[in-house]
Amino acid sequence: MVDDSGAPGRRTLFQQGVDGVLSRPRTLWALAALAMALDVAITGLGLSIGLAERNPLADATIDAVGLFGAGVVLKGGALAVGYAGWRLLPRFVPGTASLRNLVPLGVALPSWIAVGINTGLVLSVI
Template sequence: MLHARIVRGAERATSYEVTLWALALVTLALDVVTTTYGLEVGLAEMNPFVNYLLPTLGLAGTFVVLKSFALLVGVAAWWTMPSKVRGVVPLGLALPWGIAAVSNTVLLAGIHL
């Protein structure tokens, strides 16, 4: 029963696949912009892996590597999934990037009050 509900949800997401890919790209951009601004005004990066890469790759290089890798994995997953449930891939990318962008925005609003 639960499996059938999950599949129905994935199929429903797939009916909005183009919109979800656009949402994934928008949330990616918002995450990059809000993170960059947050670091510029003194907020700290909380992801230890990002902190590990920053001294070596710089901010732009770190973003390029990590976001490109995430998109590559997402496209590979999308390519190998049955077409009727592929909509979960852009949704799975958009959710964490959207949460990060909202979190960053809330933190930035707090320092500007």
């Protein structure tokens, strides 16, 4: 009997692609930082055209230290915590060294979602 579904080959190709992306931590951290920078920039654009910040912590921080300062404090803090976790994960949880590159993806994902939502809001107002 022959399995002609091709599923194992596709899964292997997909897995190779995932492994390739996850083997580039600098790229993953750069994508996380880019997402956060875009989030701050688009938030600033939205605020300048009359939209409001809905996150109470971000709103209070922007009021206290300005948009740039809030970006440095909040996004920089998130990057620092994520990076510390990325560095320490293999030490505290043995056997997870191969999974640690999921950390920058977890840090970046919320910001990429925010970039998408904020871009949609800004485009709907312009």
